[in-house]
Amino acid sequence: MESFRFPDDLVVLQAAWLRTYDALARARAGAGTAVLRRRLIVLSCRLYGHPYWAEPGRSRAGRSRASAPAAD
Numbered sequence: 231m232e233s234f235r236f237p238d239d240l241v242v243l244q245a246a247w248l249r250t251y252d253a254l255a256r257a258r259a260g261a262g263t264a265v266l267r268r269r270l271i272v273l274s275c276r277l278y279g280h281p282y283w284a285e286p287g288r289s290r291a292g293r294s295r296a297s298a299p300a301a302d
Contacts, residue, residue: 247273
């Protein structure tokens with residue numbers, strides 16, 4: 231299997247997205263989740279538009295790998 235190396239800032243963005251998504255999923259209904267939803271949208275846009283994906287040979291498949299847990 232081919233090894234992937236993602237830029238540190240992309241990994242940090244993905245981790246922030248996962249933490250925000252988790253916080254939103256755990257929030258009680260009606261708990262004022264607008265801030266979390268807006269943050270998730272901003273992080274999603276930053277992930278989608280990250281310069282890494284514009285490099286030759288990068289694809290949407292790589293995007294899904296960025297969010298997958300690392301295999302040992």
